[in-house]
Each structure stands twice: as C-alpha cells, then as structure tokens.
Amino acid sequence: MAKAEIKTKPTAVDVTAFINAVADEKQRADAHKLVQMMSRLSGHPAKMWGPSIIGFGQYHYTYDSGREGDMARISFSPRKGQTVLYITDGFAGHADLMAKLGKYKTGKSCLYIKRLSDVDEAVLAQLCAESLKYMGDKYPE
DSSP: OOOOOOOOOBOOOOHHHHHHTOSOHHHHHHHHHHHHHHHHHHSSOEEEETTTEEEESOEEEEOTTSOEEEEOSEEEEEETTEEEEEOTTOSGGGHHHHHHHBSOEEOSSEEEESOGGGBOHHHHHHHHHHHHHHHHHHSOO
C-alpha cells in the first residue's frame, strides 16, 4: 500500500507576494505583523508551506504509525474571514494566557482570530514563545 504524499511542505512561493494577494486589507496588515513577530520569536525567516501556510523554522516528526515528515515549528495562515495560528503544544497548559488573550476560537492546535486588534498582541506573542519553547524541548534544533 502506497503512503499518501504529504502536501504541506516548503515551497518556493514568495511570502510577501502571497500576503499581498490576501483580499482583506486588515487581514493583510495582520499577516505582515505576524510575520515580523513569529520571525523575531523563532529566529527563522518566513517560508511558505503548501499553498497557504506561512511557517518559521522546521522540525522532523515520526508518528507511532511510522509516518514521518517535516513541518514548520510555528506557523499561521490568513484564511477567508479569519487567521489561523498553529500553536503546536495546544492550549491546555495555557489557561492563564488564554484568559487574557481576547476574542478567539480554538481547535486542537489551532487558534482562530478574526483580527489582531481582537487580541492582546503581547499575550499572543507569549503564547507563540511558549509553543516555540515546547518545540525546542521536544525537537531540539
């Protein structure tokens, strides 16, 4: 049985060009700010992963099933109507930060925000820094 090809991998697409093509002006501005913040926190430049994810850094994972691949250490995607931030360690251990964050929704490791102005950017940066610390402990660079 053939393994499914991993679609989310680094591409040569220009991050700035991708962001500049985002239709919503405020979301476009938010994406530029997130690139600056995540690049500063991660120490890595922005790189496109797949067609719509902007990622920083990289790590190699292997699941118990044997499936393995590479993914960005932290990333986000400006989707229609909201921006999704991929916070790898989830939110369970961050109740104190989540209480101060502002207006958001979550999935397992996804943080959904409509606008950066809806959240406390310092708290968001702290969440991202905590996620990067977790990644550094679990997958040393």
